[in-house]
Each structure stands twice: as structure tokens, then as C-alpha cells.
Amino acid sequence: MNKLLTGAAAIALSTSAAVAGGIERGGNAYSVLYEQGNYAQLGFSTVNPNITGDYPTSLGGGDTDNMAKSYSHLSFAYKNDLSEALSLGFFINQPYGANADYTQGVYQGLAADWKSDQVAAVLRYKVNQNFSVFGGLRYVRSSADIAIPDALIRSGVNDALEADNVRAAVAAGEAQLAQAQAAEAGLQSGNPVIEAATIAALGLPAGTPVAAALAGVQAGIAAATDPAGDLARGQAAIAAVDTGPVGTFDYTAAGDNDGRVSYILGAAYEIPDIALRVSLTYESGYTHEFDTKEFSTGLGIAEGTSGTTEVEMPQSITLDFQSGVAKDTLVFGSIKWAEWSKWEVRTPAYAAATGSAVTGLDNDVYTYRLGVGRKFSDEFSGFARVTYEDAKGGVASRLAPTDGSLAFGIGGTYTMDNIKITGGIEYVKVGDAEDGSGVEFSGSSALGLGLSVGYTF
Known part of the structure; x- marks a missing residue:
């Protein structure tokens, strides 16, 4: 099947990660390992989320305004054939992120910022025409900052007392x-x-x-x-x-950059004549150890108080598939499980003062994606896809007040000689959620745009 069409399945738009489970925003486009010849790809996407909630009358009523900042995502992927059977893939991207910032109501001043950068190197070995295995290492460096206003901590301490x-x-x-x-x-x-x-x-x-x-x-x-x-x-x-305390309960914490290494393992089965490929990828988890500085007068945390905050990042398993189903038509998709239930930010001084974590997630995340690609000419093909994350219910985190999502994306690929340009747009309907104070988040959404340029040489 024409590689122009199969490229639709490989498009690495990270737009749906605007509200993906946990704090995931993007990852390694392992499909690049299956490009013909040596290949390099540069990708860019921008995401505009709109996540709002309504305060209950007990918190003064009104709305939260949009608590999620817009963000952009850059990625680079490179694949080089070392021999007929062995190839090397190299990936750079930003796999995780969070940009929460409340500007209205009792939550005003609650903000969090998580940044990350990833570099990965993966070797793929082609056992025969149909079967291949791959594996490698990834290095992820992250930093995190958070601010919690007086009113929220005062309320939380009072609840804990009762x-x-x-x-x-x-x-x-x-x-x-x-x-x-x-x-x-x-x-x-x-x-x-x-x-x-x-x-x-x-x-x-x-x-x-x-x-x-x-x-x-x-x-x-x-x-x-x-x-x-x-x-x-x-x-x-x-x-x-x-x-009332001397000073304020306002709390801040800043976690310095911390880098960790984990591993990648995978295998794939292919039937090239019908563009069939089924691959299974495992990414191991790892634990960040952030050097953290905390401060809160009301909680008795002196400015510059230092400690180590351990944050466990999730392991994941992804099943990717694609197959030709008719002339010039391809079906593709994926199923991914990520162990976000282990993710928790428990800074030492805050935990000692309040007995609780700053934030955390209760559930693992399953993401399902299904799409179809269609070749319209020798130069142009298009695709459409649907992405679904199931809702879990329960209490939502104030820093990630969503519960599941449903996304619709469309795009196309234009090929000119050895250059391939792919663009797309995706709309995400965010699942309604309620946090521990009864703030109801509903009607939220996100819009993302993505563009990638690939070059075969």
C-alpha cells in the first residue's frame, strides 16, 4: 500500500493531550522506526484548553474562569538504517506538563506548573520480513512549582481538625x-x-x-x-x-530539575502487502526525586525549608495497529494503559504540617483511538480519528479537574518528492468533574492544531 497513505497512521499530533489522563502531553512516535530509508521529522502543536467550574454557594458562588493555560509542544524524531536488519531511532519531546492557574473566586492564587523534556534512543531489529523487536532507553528531566492560597489551606486544615x-x-x-x-x-x-x-x-x-x-x-x-x-x-x-495565623497560610513549593532514566521494550508484526502492522510497546516507570524548597508562615514552614519530594511516574503499555481495508484506505488505532494511580505529589514539610499530599490521582488511565486514512491522489491523503478516555467518577484534583474525554480530529498529508507535510486539527470534549469542595466543572473543551514535516534521505 502506498506509503503516502500509511503515513496517516503515523501522524504524531499531540493535540488530544491537552486534557489527557494524568499530566501526559505527548510521547515518542515509534512509528518513525518503520519509515522507509533514513528519515527525520519535526513536529509542532499548540493547544488551547477551556476548563471552567462553578463554585457552590458555600464558597461564595460564581465561576472559576478558565484555569488551564494554553501551551505548545515541539518534537523531533530521527531514524537511521545501520544495516538491512538494524535501525536506530532518536526522539526529543516534552512528554508531561501542567499549567493550572485560577484567577477568580476562592481558588484565586492556586497555580501549578510542571515542565519536562525527554530524549530517547531506540534500536529496532528486523528478525524477518514480518517480525521485529525494539528497545532502548529514555531520559526525562522535569521540574515542578506550585502555589496554594490561604483560603484553601485554611479550609483543608479545618476539615482535617474535624x-x-x-x-x-x-x-x-x-x-x-x-x-x-x-x-x-x-x-x-x-x-x-x-x-x-x-x-x-x-x-x-x-x-x-x-x-x-x-x-x-x-x-x-x-x-x-x-x-x-x-x-x-x-x-x-x-x-x-x-x-488566624501570624502571617498567612499561603503555601509555595519549587522542585528543582531532576532527570531519570527508564527503558523501552517492544515488538511488532507486519504484513507489508496490506499495510498491516501490530505493535506492542512497554515504557517502564521511574521515580523523580525533586530537591524542594517550601514556604508557609501559617503552617510553620520557614522560607527556604528544603527536602526531597519523590514523585512516581507511570509505566505504560500501548498496542498500536494499522491495516489496509480497501483500495487506498487504511484503518489505524491504539489502546494505551498508563498507571497514573501511583502519581502523587507529597512535599515533606507540607505533608508533616497537614497530613496530606499537595495533589495526586486516584485512577489508571485507558486511552482508545481509532481512525481511518484515505489516499485521494499521488500527492495527498487525509485522515480522521476519534480518541476516547473513559470517565472514572470520584473526586477530581483541583489541578486537573477533568474526568475522561472524547476527541475528534481530522488532517491530511501532502507529499512532494522526499518531503512529507502533515497537518491537522482536533477538538476535545472534556468530561465533567467535581472536586472535593463541590466545585462542578462542566462544558469544558480544548482545541489543538498540529503540523509535522518529514524528510526521507
Whole structure:
């Protein structure tokens, strides 16, 4: 089948990644490994998401305005035949990203920025005409920043106080401290009768030396009044929420660049005469370890507080397929699973102060894509595709308030000698979602445009 048509299946538009599961935005176009001869491809896409929500009356009502920033994506892919059986692929792109920024209502000031760059090298070995295997390494470097406004943290701390019965525990601790202090006074009274009665009240055997009883009581008082102890932290949290902190609960964290290596494995089966190819690709997960600086006066996190934030990035499995179904007509698609349920940002000082993570995702993501390509002339072919991510329900993250999506894309490829130009447009209908505060996100969408230029030599 004419390679002009098969190129429709290989188009690497990343537009649907505007609201893809997790924070995924693009990846390696492994189909480049199957181009004829030596090949280089440069791609560009731009995405304009529109994700808005409505605050409940308990949060003052109104809308959030668009909380997702527009972004662009660049990619480069290169394939070189080292021999008849062995070829090398090289890929550069930005696989993950997030640009959340709330500008209205109680969430105003909530913002997050995740940036990443990826370099990958993959070898493909052609076992025979029908079967090939490939594998390699990828290096991903990422950085992350986040800001959470006072109102959100204050509300979260108050919820935690109620949910975990901190108030009751603090009251009980204060009562026990008062009893210990009263016992200390009795043991230091110098009156043998009072001292004996105090020892009995403590449940100690008659005749216990006053000095021993006093040492035990004072040790308990020291533990209860330890500034780093549970009682002191509980008292501080309640005081901050009830009377307002000195300063503000506003929280910021900045994670420095961190790079990690993971591996790629895959295999493919082909029948060239009918443009059939089925490939299975595995990308291993890895764990970023960001050097993180945190700050929040209200949470007691001093400016410049440093620690290490571990963020586990997902492993994934992708099944790609394409096949000619009629003269000049090709069907293509993919099924992808990514383990986003393990992704969580839990900065150390914030977690110690609040007992919770900054953000995280609850579910793995399955992405299904199906398309058709059609050759209209020796120079031009077109394609259309549908991409679907299933909704999971549950509580949405404020930094990614979406639940599933449905995308429709169309495009075409124009070939002139050894140059191939592919462009397309994609519209994404974003699934409705609700976050933990009852903010309802609905009617959201995204529009993406993509262009790639390939050169065979």
C-alpha cells in the first residue's frame, strides 16, 4: 500500500493531550522506526484548553474562569538504517506538563506548573520480513512549582481538625497535662500527707519515693509540652484556624530539575502487502526525586525549608495497529494503559504540617483511538480519528479537574518528492468533574492544531 497513505497512521499530533489522563502531553512516535530509508521529522502543536467550574454557594458562588493555560509542544524524531536488519531511532519531546492557574473566586492564587523534556534512543531489529523487536532507553528531566492560597489551606486544615477529632484529642491532652501539673505541685508541697495522697492518686504503690514519683510526672509534663509533640502541634493548628495565623497560610513549593532514566521494550508484526502492522510497546516507570524548597508562615514552614519530594511516574503499555481495508484506505488505532494511580505529589514539610499530599490521582488511565486514512491522489491523503478516555467518577484534583474525554480530529498529508507535510486539527470534549469542595466543572473543551514535516534521505 502506498506509503503516502500509511503515513496517516503515523501522524504524531499531540493535540488530544491537552486534557489527557494524568499530566501526559505527548510521547515518542515509534512509528518513525518503520519509515522507509533514513528519515527525520519535526513536529509542532499548540493547544488551547477551556476548563471552567462553578463554585457552590458555600464558597461564595460564581465561576472559576478558565484555569488551564494554553501551551505548545515541539518534537523531533530521527531514524537511521545501520544495516538491512538494524535501525536506530532518536526522539526529543516534552512528554508531561501542567499549567493550572485560577484567577477568580476562592481558588484565586492556586497555580501549578510542571515542565519536562525527554530524549530517547531506540534500536529496532528486523528478525524477518514480518517480525521485529525494539528497545532502548529514555531520559526525562522535569521540574515542578506550585502555589496554594490561604483560603484553601485554611479550609483543608479545618476539615482535617474535624475529621480526625483533633479538637477532642487536644482537649484530652490538655486535661492530662493539667492533672500532671497538679500532681507535680502536690509532690513538691513539702507536706507528707499531701505527697502520700498524690502518690496514691497517681496509682503508684504506697511507699513510692517522692523523688521517683516526681521524676516520672515531670518527664510526662516535658513530653506533653514538647513544641514538636502532638499536643503542641494540635494546639497550634486549632489556634491558627480559630484565630488566624501570624502571617498567612499561603503555601509555595519549587522542585528543582531532576532527570531519570527508564527503558523501552517492544515488538511488532507486519504484513507489508496490506499495510498491516501490530505493535506492542512497554515504557517502564521511574521515580523523580525533586530537591524542594517550601514556604508557609501559617503552617510553620520557614522560607527556604528544603527536602526531597519523590514523585512516581507511570509505566505504560500501548498496542498500536494499522491495516489496509480497501483500495487506498487504511484503518489505524491504539489502546494505551498508563498507571497514573501511583502519581502523587507529597512535599515533606507540607505533608508533616497537614497530613496530606499537595495533589495526586486516584485512577489508571485507558486511552482508545481509532481512525481511518484515505489516499485521494499521488500527492495527498487525509485522515480522521476519534480518541476516547473513559470517565472514572470520584473526586477530581483541583489541578486537573477533568474526568475522561472524547476527541475528534481530522488532517491530511501532502507529499512532494522526499518531503512529507502533515497537518491537522482536533477538538476535545472534556468530561465533567467535581472536586472535593463541590466545585462542578462542566462544558469544558480544548482545541489543538498540529503540523509535522518529514524528510526521507
